[in-house]
Amino acid sequence: MIKHASPFHSFRLLLVALAGFALGASLAAQPPAAPSAADLESPAAREARVQWFRQAKFGLFIHWGLYSIPAGDWKGERSPGIGEWVMNRMQIPVTEYAKLAGGFNPIYFDAEAWVQMAEDAGMKYIVITSKHHDGFAMYHSKVSPYNIYDATPFHRDPIKELSEACARHHMPFGFYYSQSQDWHEPGGMGNNWDFPSNGEKSKSGAYDRYIREKAVPQVKELLSNYGPVCLMWFDTPQEMTRERGQVFIDAVRSLQPNTLIDGRLLPGGSGGDYQSTGDNAIPPEGKDGDWEVPATINQTWGFRKDDTNWKSPGEIIFKLVDIASKGGNYLLNVGPMPTGIIPQGSQNNLRSVGRWLKVNGEAVYGAGRSPFGDEFGDYAAKLRDRGGKAPFLPRTDWRCTTKPGKLYFTIFHLTERVGSSNDAYFNLPAFKNAIKTAYLLGDPQKTPLEVKTREDGSRSLVVSRFINDTMGAVAVVEIAGDAVGH
Ligand code: FHN
Secondary structure (H helix, E strand, C coil): CCCCCCHHHHHHHHHHHHHHHHHCHHHCCCCCCCCCHHHHCCHHHHHHHCHHHHHHCEEEEECCCHHHCCCCEECCEECCCCHHHHHHHCCCCHHHHHHHHHHCCCCCCCHHHHHHHHHHCCCCCEEEEEECCCCCECCCCCCCCCEHHHHCCCCCCHHHHHHHHHHHHCCCEEEEECCCECCCCCCCECCCCCCCCHHHHHHHCHHHHHHHHHHHHHHHHHHHHCCCCCEEEECCCCCCCHHHHHHHHHHHHHHCCCCEECCCCCHHHCCCCCEECCCCCCCCCCCCCCEEEEEECCCCCCCCCCCCCCCCHHHHHHHHHHHHHHCCEEEEEECCCCCCCCCHHHHHHHHHHHHHHHHHHHHCCCCECCCCCHHHEEECCCCCCCCCCCCEEECCCEEEEEECCEEEEEECCCCEECCCCCEEEEECCCCCCCEEEEEECCCCCCCCCEEEECCCCCEEEEEECCCCCCCCEEEEEEECCCCCCC
Protein backbone atom coordinates (compact mmCIF):
# COMPACT_ATOMS: atom_id res chain seq x y z
CA MET A 1 0.00 0.00 0.00
CA ILE A 2 1.27 3.45 -0.88
CA LYS A 3 1.69 5.64 2.16
CA HIS A 4 1.18 9.33 1.66
CA ALA A 5 3.48 11.76 3.41
CA SER A 6 1.75 13.06 6.56
CA PRO A 7 0.64 16.70 6.75
CA PHE A 8 3.34 17.12 9.41
CA HIS A 9 5.96 15.85 6.95
CA SER A 10 4.67 18.18 4.21
CA PHE A 11 4.83 21.01 6.70
CA ARG A 12 8.51 20.32 7.35
CA LEU A 13 9.20 20.49 3.63
CA LEU A 14 7.29 23.77 3.49
CA LEU A 15 9.38 25.22 6.30
CA VAL A 16 12.57 24.20 4.57
CA ALA A 17 11.31 25.83 1.39
CA LEU A 18 10.27 28.99 3.22
CA ALA A 19 13.60 29.22 5.00
CA GLY A 20 15.40 28.92 1.67
CA PHE A 21 13.19 31.58 0.12
CA ALA A 22 13.67 33.98 3.03
CA LEU A 23 17.41 33.72 2.90
CA GLY A 24 17.52 34.95 -0.67
CA ALA A 25 19.98 34.36 -3.44
CA SER A 26 22.70 36.65 -2.07
CA LEU A 27 23.13 34.45 1.00
CA ALA A 28 22.91 31.21 -0.92
CA ALA A 29 26.54 30.29 -0.26
CA GLN A 30 26.28 30.74 3.52
CA PRO A 31 24.87 28.18 5.97
CA PRO A 32 21.32 29.17 6.98
CA ALA A 33 21.18 31.17 10.21
CA ALA A 34 19.15 29.60 13.02
CA PRO A 35 15.85 31.47 13.39
CA SER A 36 15.85 33.88 16.33
CA ALA A 37 13.47 33.47 19.27
CA ALA A 38 11.46 36.44 18.00
CA ASP A 39 11.18 34.87 14.52
CA LEU A 40 9.82 31.67 16.04
CA GLU A 41 7.11 33.58 17.90
CA SER A 42 6.10 35.58 14.83
CA PRO A 43 2.59 35.10 13.38
CA ALA A 44 4.15 33.72 10.18
CA ALA A 45 6.13 31.05 12.04
CA ARG A 46 3.09 30.03 14.06
CA GLU A 47 0.99 29.95 10.91
CA ALA A 48 3.47 27.56 9.26
CA ARG A 49 3.76 25.35 12.37
CA VAL A 50 0.03 24.91 12.72
CA GLN A 51 -0.78 23.85 9.13
CA TRP A 52 -0.67 20.09 9.73
CA PHE A 53 -2.84 20.48 12.84
CA ARG A 54 -5.53 22.28 10.83
CA GLN A 55 -5.63 19.44 8.34
CA ALA A 56 -5.60 16.67 10.94
CA LYS A 57 -8.85 17.37 12.86
CA PHE A 58 -8.93 14.05 14.73
CA GLY A 59 -6.27 12.82 17.15
CA LEU A 60 -5.80 10.00 19.65
CA PHE A 61 -5.08 10.94 23.26
CA ILE A 62 -3.64 8.18 25.46
CA HIS A 63 -3.57 8.35 29.27
CA TRP A 64 -1.45 5.47 30.49
CA GLY A 65 0.43 5.12 33.74
CA LEU A 66 0.71 3.34 37.08
CA TYR A 67 -2.84 4.44 37.89
CA SER A 68 -4.10 1.82 35.44
CA ILE A 69 -3.27 -0.84 38.08
CA PRO A 70 -5.63 0.37 40.84
CA ALA A 71 -8.00 1.30 37.99
CA GLY A 72 -10.30 3.27 40.28
CA ASP A 73 -9.97 1.18 43.47
CA TRP A 74 -7.62 1.61 46.38
CA LYS A 75 -7.40 -1.10 49.02
CA GLY A 76 -10.91 -2.26 48.28
CA GLU A 77 -12.34 1.25 48.38
CA ARG A 78 -13.78 2.88 45.29
CA SER A 79 -11.96 6.08 44.41
CA PRO A 80 -14.38 8.62 42.98
CA GLY A 81 -13.82 10.42 39.68
CA ILE A 82 -11.21 10.02 37.00
CA GLY A 83 -8.88 7.02 37.24
CA GLU A 84 -5.55 8.85 36.90
CA TRP A 85 -6.36 10.95 39.98
CA VAL A 86 -6.47 7.96 42.37
CA MET A 87 -3.27 9.01 44.17
CA ASN A 88 -4.70 12.44 44.88
CA ARG A 89 -8.28 11.41 45.66
CA MET A 90 -7.17 8.70 48.10
CA GLN A 91 -4.25 10.83 49.43
CA ILE A 92 -1.87 7.94 48.85
CA PRO A 93 1.59 8.61 50.29
CA VAL A 94 4.39 8.82 47.70
CA THR A 95 6.22 5.80 49.08
CA GLU A 96 3.13 3.63 48.90
CA TYR A 97 2.04 4.73 45.42
CA ALA A 98 5.56 4.21 44.10
CA LYS A 99 5.30 0.52 45.01
CA LEU A 100 2.85 0.10 42.12
CA ALA A 101 5.84 0.31 39.79
CA GLY A 102 7.06 -3.07 41.03
CA GLY A 103 3.88 -4.65 39.67
CA PHE A 104 3.70 -2.84 36.35
CA ASN A 105 4.48 -5.29 33.60
CA PRO A 106 2.39 -4.61 30.48
CA ILE A 107 3.61 -7.60 28.54
CA TYR A 108 0.91 -7.31 25.89
CA PHE A 109 1.91 -3.77 24.95
CA ASP A 110 2.37 -3.61 21.18
CA ALA A 111 3.24 -0.17 19.81
CA GLU A 112 2.52 -1.25 16.25
CA ALA A 113 -0.99 -2.38 17.22
CA TRP A 114 -1.75 0.92 19.00
CA VAL A 115 -0.65 3.02 16.05
CA GLN A 116 -2.49 0.73 13.64
CA MET A 117 -5.62 1.18 15.71
CA ALA A 118 -5.28 4.98 15.55
CA GLU A 119 -4.80 4.74 11.80
CA ASP A 120 -7.79 2.41 11.42
CA ALA A 121 -9.84 4.93 13.42
CA GLY A 122 -8.91 7.68 10.96
CA MET A 123 -6.96 9.56 13.61
CA LYS A 124 -4.18 11.78 12.31
CA TYR A 125 -2.00 12.35 15.38
CA ILE A 126 -1.26 10.69 18.71
CA VAL A 127 -0.55 12.36 22.05
CA ILE A 128 0.49 10.19 25.00
CA THR A 129 1.08 10.93 28.68
CA SER A 130 4.85 10.91 29.03
CA LYS A 131 4.41 11.97 32.66
CA HIS A 132 1.06 12.66 34.29
CA HIS A 133 0.43 14.38 37.63
CA ASP A 134 1.62 11.29 39.53
CA GLY A 135 5.16 12.16 38.41
CA PHE A 136 5.94 8.74 36.90
CA ALA A 137 7.73 8.93 33.56
CA MET A 138 6.43 6.45 30.99
CA TYR A 139 9.74 6.55 29.14
CA HIS A 140 13.38 5.88 29.95
CA SER A 141 14.33 9.11 31.68
CA LYS A 142 17.88 9.76 32.81
CA VAL A 143 16.65 12.70 34.89
CA SER A 144 14.68 10.61 37.37
CA PRO A 145 14.79 6.86 38.11
CA TYR A 146 11.03 7.06 38.74
CA ASN A 147 10.32 5.80 35.24
CA ILE A 148 8.97 2.73 33.47
CA TYR A 149 12.35 1.49 32.27
CA ASP A 150 14.22 1.69 35.58
CA ALA A 151 11.48 1.13 38.13
CA THR A 152 9.37 -1.68 36.66
CA PRO A 153 9.93 -5.31 35.70
CA PHE A 154 8.81 -4.33 32.17
CA HIS A 155 12.19 -2.71 31.58
CA ARG A 156 11.20 -1.34 28.16
CA ASP A 157 10.60 2.17 26.84
CA PRO A 158 7.10 2.19 25.30
CA ILE A 159 7.47 5.80 24.18
CA LYS A 160 10.51 4.83 22.12
CA GLU A 161 8.61 1.90 20.62
CA LEU A 162 5.63 4.13 19.86
CA SER A 163 7.81 6.82 18.31
CA GLU A 164 9.29 4.20 15.98
CA ALA A 165 5.87 2.79 15.07
CA CYS A 166 4.55 6.33 14.46
CA ALA A 167 7.51 7.05 12.18
CA ARG A 168 6.72 3.90 10.18
CA HIS A 169 3.10 5.02 9.79
CA HIS A 170 3.92 8.72 9.17
CA MET A 171 1.77 9.40 12.22
CA PRO A 172 2.59 12.69 14.00
CA PHE A 173 3.45 11.92 17.62
CA GLY A 174 3.31 14.26 20.60
CA PHE A 175 3.61 14.24 24.38
CA TYR A 176 1.39 15.17 27.25
CA TYR A 177 3.65 16.43 30.05
CA SER A 178 2.35 17.62 33.43
CA GLN A 179 4.63 20.59 33.92
CA SER A 180 3.18 21.93 37.19
CA GLN A 181 1.59 19.10 39.07
CA ASP A 182 3.98 16.38 40.15
CA TRP A 183 2.70 14.53 43.19
CA HIS A 184 5.94 12.55 43.54
CA GLU A 185 8.22 15.53 44.06
CA PRO A 186 8.39 17.73 47.17
CA GLY A 187 8.55 20.79 44.90
CA GLY A 188 5.88 19.79 42.38
CA MET A 189 2.37 21.20 42.61
CA GLY A 190 -0.60 19.27 43.88
CA ASN A 191 0.65 16.91 46.59
CA ASN A 192 -0.24 18.75 49.77
CA TRP A 193 -0.74 15.55 51.80
CA ASP A 194 2.95 14.57 51.80
CA PHE A 195 4.53 17.96 51.26
CA PRO A 196 3.91 21.65 52.08
CA SER A 197 1.16 23.59 50.34
CA ASN A 198 1.45 24.80 46.75
CA GLY A 199 1.83 28.42 47.91
CA GLU A 200 4.72 27.59 50.23
CA LYS A 201 6.51 25.57 47.52
CA SER A 202 6.13 28.42 45.11
CA LYS A 203 7.52 30.97 47.59
CA SER A 204 10.31 28.83 49.04
CA GLY A 205 11.95 28.12 45.70
CA ALA A 206 11.10 24.39 45.86
CA TYR A 207 8.78 24.71 42.85
CA ASP A 208 11.42 26.49 40.78
CA ARG A 209 13.94 23.82 41.74
CA TYR A 210 11.50 21.11 40.57
CA ILE A 211 11.00 22.95 37.28
CA ARG A 212 14.75 23.43 36.83
CA GLU A 213 15.85 19.97 37.92
CA LYS A 214 13.05 17.69 36.71
CA ALA A 215 10.35 19.20 34.52
CA VAL A 216 12.45 21.15 32.03
CA PRO A 217 15.19 18.49 31.75
CA GLN A 218 12.54 15.84 31.11
CA VAL A 219 10.87 17.99 28.45
CA LYS A 220 14.30 18.34 26.87
CA GLU A 221 14.77 14.56 26.91
CA LEU A 222 11.45 14.07 25.17
CA LEU A 223 12.37 16.58 22.51
CA SER A 224 15.84 15.09 22.01
CA ASN A 225 15.39 11.33 22.00
CA TYR A 226 12.16 10.47 20.20
CA GLY A 227 12.36 12.01 16.73
CA PRO A 228 10.04 14.79 15.56
CA VAL A 229 7.52 15.75 18.21
CA CYS A 230 4.35 17.18 16.66
CA LEU A 231 3.20 18.85 19.86
CA MET A 232 3.80 19.24 23.57
CA TRP A 233 0.59 19.03 25.54
CA PHE A 234 1.07 20.79 28.87
CA ASP A 235 -1.72 20.78 31.46
CA THR A 236 -3.08 22.39 34.66
CA PRO A 237 -0.74 25.40 34.87
CA GLN A 238 -0.72 25.84 38.65
CA GLU A 239 1.53 28.70 39.82
CA MET A 240 2.82 28.88 36.25
CA THR A 241 3.95 32.47 35.76
CA ARG A 242 5.03 33.92 32.42
CA GLU A 243 8.72 33.61 33.49
CA ARG A 244 8.30 29.96 34.47
CA GLY A 245 6.39 29.19 31.28
CA GLN A 246 9.03 30.89 29.16
CA VAL A 247 11.62 28.32 30.24
CA PHE A 248 9.45 25.59 28.72
CA ILE A 249 8.81 27.63 25.57
CA ASP A 250 12.55 28.18 25.16
CA ALA A 251 13.24 24.47 25.61
CA VAL A 252 10.67 23.54 22.96
CA ARG A 253 11.62 26.21 20.44
CA SER A 254 15.37 25.63 20.76
CA LEU A 255 15.16 21.86 20.33
CA GLN A 256 12.25 21.47 17.90
CA PRO A 257 11.05 24.79 16.49
CA ASN A 258 8.20 23.11 14.58
CA THR A 259 6.66 21.52 17.68
CA LEU A 260 3.31 23.00 18.65
CA ILE A 261 2.64 24.03 22.23
CA ASP A 262 -0.93 23.46 23.41
CA GLY A 263 -3.06 26.00 25.24
CA ARG A 264 -2.46 24.85 28.80
CA LEU A 265 1.16 25.77 29.44
CA LEU A 266 0.17 29.07 31.01
CA PRO A 267 -3.12 30.24 32.50
CA GLY A 268 -5.46 31.65 29.88
CA GLY A 269 -3.73 29.84 27.01
CA SER A 270 -1.01 32.45 26.46
CA GLY A 271 2.27 31.15 25.08
CA GLY A 272 0.56 28.33 23.18
CA ASP A 273 0.13 27.83 19.44
CA TYR A 274 -3.53 26.97 19.83
CA GLN A 275 -6.28 27.00 22.44
CA SER A 276 -7.44 23.97 24.40
CA THR A 277 -11.08 24.07 25.43
CA GLY A 278 -12.08 22.62 28.78
CA ASP A 279 -12.21 18.82 29.03
CA ASN A 280 -15.11 17.50 26.93
CA ALA A 281 -16.18 21.10 26.39
CA ILE A 282 -17.41 21.55 22.82
CA PRO A 283 -18.16 25.21 22.15
CA PRO A 284 -21.85 25.76 21.35
CA GLU A 285 -21.07 27.73 18.20
CA GLY A 286 -18.24 28.32 15.72
CA LYS A 287 -15.01 29.70 17.16
CA ASP A 288 -12.12 31.62 15.58
CA GLY A 289 -8.49 30.54 15.69
CA ASP A 290 -6.95 27.11 16.15
CA TRP A 291 -8.33 25.03 18.96
CA GLU A 292 -8.83 21.51 20.21
CA VAL A 293 -11.33 19.69 22.42
CA PRO A 294 -9.67 17.05 24.62
CA ALA A 295 -12.32 14.45 25.34
CA THR A 296 -12.95 11.10 26.99
CA ILE A 297 -14.45 8.12 25.19
CA ASN A 298 -16.03 7.04 28.49
CA GLN A 299 -15.99 9.06 31.76
CA THR A 300 -12.32 8.75 32.67
CA TRP A 301 -8.93 9.39 31.06
CA GLY A 302 -6.86 6.75 32.82
CA PHE A 303 -8.26 3.20 32.82
CA ARG A 304 -11.00 2.42 35.38
CA LYS A 305 -12.27 -1.13 35.52
CA ASP A 306 -15.81 0.03 36.34
CA ASP A 307 -16.18 2.40 33.36
CA THR A 308 -17.17 0.80 30.07
CA ASN A 309 -19.57 3.57 29.16
CA TRP A 310 -18.04 3.99 25.69
CA LYS A 311 -19.41 6.68 23.45
CA SER A 312 -21.02 4.98 20.49
CA PRO A 313 -19.55 5.36 16.98
CA GLY A 314 -22.54 7.56 16.10
CA GLU A 315 -21.89 9.88 19.07
CA ILE A 316 -18.21 10.13 18.23
CA ILE A 317 -18.93 10.90 14.58
CA PHE A 318 -21.44 13.58 15.56
CA LYS A 319 -18.95 15.20 17.93
CA LEU A 320 -16.14 15.04 15.39
CA VAL A 321 -18.19 16.64 12.63
CA ASP A 322 -19.74 19.12 15.07
CA ILE A 323 -16.28 20.23 16.25
CA ALA A 324 -14.88 20.38 12.68
CA SER A 325 -17.87 22.46 11.57
CA LYS A 326 -17.12 24.91 14.38
CA GLY A 327 -13.43 25.13 13.38
CA GLY A 328 -11.69 22.86 15.89
CA ASN A 329 -9.91 19.52 16.40
CA TYR A 330 -11.11 16.52 18.42
CA LEU A 331 -8.50 14.80 20.59
CA LEU A 332 -10.23 11.66 21.80
CA ASN A 333 -8.77 9.64 24.64
CA VAL A 334 -8.33 5.96 25.40
CA GLY A 335 -7.05 4.55 28.71
CA PRO A 336 -5.00 1.37 28.18
CA MET A 337 -5.04 -1.35 30.84
CA PRO A 338 -1.98 -2.34 32.92
CA THR A 339 -1.58 -5.31 30.58
CA GLY A 340 -0.80 -2.92 27.72
CA ILE A 341 -4.10 -3.54 25.94
CA ILE A 342 -6.49 -0.77 24.94
CA PRO A 343 -9.95 -1.88 26.13
CA GLN A 344 -11.65 -3.74 23.30
CA GLY A 345 -14.93 -1.81 23.55
CA SER A 346 -13.18 1.50 22.90
CA GLN A 347 -11.16 -0.04 20.06
CA ASN A 348 -14.29 -1.43 18.39
CA ASN A 349 -16.08 1.92 18.45
CA LEU A 350 -13.05 3.80 17.16
CA ARG A 351 -12.65 1.36 14.29
CA SER A 352 -16.30 1.88 13.32
CA VAL A 353 -15.63 5.61 13.24
CA GLY A 354 -12.64 4.89 10.99
CA ARG A 355 -14.81 2.95 8.56
CA TRP A 356 -17.16 5.93 8.35
CA LEU A 357 -14.22 8.27 7.81
CA LYS A 358 -12.86 6.10 5.01
CA VAL A 359 -15.99 6.97 3.07
CA ASN A 360 -16.70 10.44 4.42
CA GLY A 361 -13.32 11.79 5.56
CA GLU A 362 -13.26 14.39 2.78
CA ALA A 363 -15.89 16.28 4.79
CA VAL A 364 -13.62 16.37 7.85
CA TYR A 365 -9.87 16.46 7.12
CA GLY A 366 -8.72 19.93 6.19
CA ALA A 367 -12.30 21.15 6.01
CA GLY A 368 -13.25 24.67 7.03
CA ARG A 369 -16.02 25.67 9.39
CA SER A 370 -19.68 26.22 8.64
CA PRO A 371 -20.62 29.42 6.79
CA PHE A 372 -24.10 29.17 8.38
CA GLY A 373 -24.65 28.81 12.12
CA ASP A 374 -28.33 28.37 12.79
CA GLU A 375 -27.86 24.61 12.63
CA PHE A 376 -25.92 24.69 15.93
CA GLY A 377 -28.99 25.70 17.92
CA ASP A 378 -29.87 28.78 19.91
CA TYR A 379 -29.93 30.27 23.37
CA ALA A 380 -33.21 29.57 25.15
CA ALA A 381 -35.66 32.46 25.05
CA LYS A 382 -37.13 31.90 28.51
CA LEU A 383 -35.24 29.13 30.29
CA ARG A 384 -32.46 30.14 32.72
CA ASP A 385 -29.80 27.94 34.30
CA ARG A 386 -28.81 28.13 37.99
CA GLY A 387 -26.42 30.98 37.22
CA GLY A 388 -29.26 32.97 35.62
CA LYS A 389 -27.91 32.48 32.09
CA ALA A 390 -29.89 31.35 29.05
CA PRO A 391 -28.80 27.77 28.26
CA PHE A 392 -27.80 26.86 24.72
CA LEU A 393 -30.24 24.42 23.17
CA PRO A 394 -28.31 22.48 20.50
CA ARG A 395 -29.82 21.27 17.26
CA THR A 396 -28.40 18.07 15.91
CA ASP A 397 -30.06 17.53 12.51
CA TRP A 398 -27.04 18.40 10.37
CA ARG A 399 -23.64 20.08 10.27
CA CYS A 400 -21.77 21.77 7.44
CA THR A 401 -18.06 21.88 6.63
CA THR A 402 -16.46 23.48 3.61
CA LYS A 403 -13.72 23.40 1.01
CA PRO A 404 -13.38 25.86 -1.85
CA GLY A 405 -16.43 25.42 -4.11
CA LYS A 406 -17.87 22.64 -1.93
CA LEU A 407 -20.28 22.40 0.96
CA TYR A 408 -20.40 19.15 2.92
CA PHE A 409 -23.69 18.60 4.70
CA THR A 410 -23.44 15.75 7.16
CA ILE A 411 -27.04 14.78 7.70
CA PHE A 412 -27.87 13.12 11.02
CA HIS A 413 -31.62 13.45 11.01
CA LEU A 414 -34.13 13.88 8.19
CA THR A 415 -37.43 15.39 9.14
CA GLU A 416 -39.46 15.75 5.93
CA ARG A 417 -40.71 12.81 3.86
CA VAL A 418 -41.49 13.33 0.17
CA GLY A 419 -45.14 12.27 0.09
CA SER A 420 -45.45 8.59 0.85
CA SER A 421 -42.30 7.62 -1.07
CA ASN A 422 -39.05 6.42 0.39
CA ASP A 423 -37.51 9.82 -0.34
CA ALA A 424 -36.99 12.69 2.03
CA TYR A 425 -36.13 16.35 1.67
CA PHE A 426 -32.94 17.70 3.12
CA ASN A 427 -33.75 21.39 3.33
CA LEU A 428 -30.69 23.46 2.49
CA PRO A 429 -29.97 26.65 4.40
CA ALA A 430 -30.24 29.83 2.32
CA PHE A 431 -27.25 30.85 0.18
CA LYS A 432 -26.98 32.75 -3.07
CA ASN A 433 -24.62 30.54 -5.08
CA ALA A 434 -25.92 28.44 -7.92
CA ILE A 435 -25.66 24.70 -7.30
CA LYS A 436 -23.54 22.92 -9.90
CA THR A 437 -24.20 19.41 -8.66
CA ALA A 438 -24.93 17.47 -5.49
CA TYR A 439 -24.16 13.86 -4.56
CA LEU A 440 -23.48 11.62 -1.59
CA LEU A 441 -19.91 10.87 -0.52
CA GLY A 442 -21.12 7.33 0.10
CA ASP A 443 -22.04 6.96 -3.56
CA PRO A 444 -18.96 6.01 -5.61
CA GLN A 445 -20.87 6.86 -8.80
CA LYS A 446 -21.63 10.36 -7.51
CA THR A 447 -25.15 10.03 -8.90
CA PRO A 448 -26.52 13.58 -8.97
CA LEU A 449 -29.15 14.23 -6.32
CA GLU A 450 -32.29 16.05 -7.38
CA VAL A 451 -32.32 19.66 -6.19
CA LYS A 452 -35.82 20.96 -5.69
CA THR A 453 -36.17 24.74 -5.88
CA ARG A 454 -39.37 26.33 -4.64
CA GLU A 455 -40.99 29.61 -5.63
CA ASP A 456 -39.64 31.39 -2.56
CA GLY A 457 -36.11 30.35 -3.62
CA SER A 458 -35.68 27.76 -0.87
CA ARG A 459 -33.90 24.61 -2.02
CA SER A 460 -33.89 21.00 -0.88
CA LEU A 461 -31.96 17.91 -1.82
CA VAL A 462 -34.03 14.84 -2.46
CA VAL A 463 -32.41 11.87 -0.76
CA SER A 464 -33.42 8.39 0.29
CA ARG A 465 -34.97 8.56 3.73
CA PHE A 466 -32.77 5.66 4.76
CA ILE A 467 -29.40 7.38 4.15
CA ASN A 468 -28.70 8.12 7.78
CA ASP A 469 -30.25 5.09 9.36
CA THR A 470 -27.05 4.16 11.13
CA MET A 471 -24.73 7.18 11.09
CA GLY A 472 -24.50 10.55 9.39
CA ALA A 473 -24.50 10.63 5.60
CA VAL A 474 -22.59 13.34 3.78
CA ALA A 475 -24.16 15.21 0.86
CA VAL A 476 -21.68 17.26 -1.14
CA VAL A 477 -23.07 20.38 -2.78
CA GLU A 478 -20.78 21.86 -5.40
CA ILE A 479 -21.43 25.55 -5.78
CA ALA A 480 -20.52 28.29 -8.25
CA GLY A 481 -17.71 30.34 -6.69
CA ASP A 482 -15.32 29.39 -3.92
CA ALA A 483 -17.21 30.77 -0.94
CA VAL A 484 -20.82 30.93 0.13
CA GLY A 485 -22.69 34.16 -0.56
CA HIS A 486 -25.53 35.13 1.77
O1 FHN B 1 -6.07 16.72 35.59
C1 FHN B 1 -6.00 16.42 34.22
C2 FHN B 1 -6.73 15.14 33.89
O2 FHN B 1 -6.22 14.10 34.62
C3 FHN B 1 -6.56 14.86 32.39
O3 FHN B 1 -5.21 14.70 32.08
C4 FHN B 1 -7.12 16.02 31.61
C5 FHN B 1 -6.99 15.90 30.11
O4 FHN B 1 -7.38 17.08 29.49
N1 FHN B 1 -6.45 17.27 32.01
C6 FHN B 1 -6.49 17.58 33.42
C7 FHN B 1 -7.75 18.19 33.82
O5 FHN B 1 -8.17 19.17 32.96
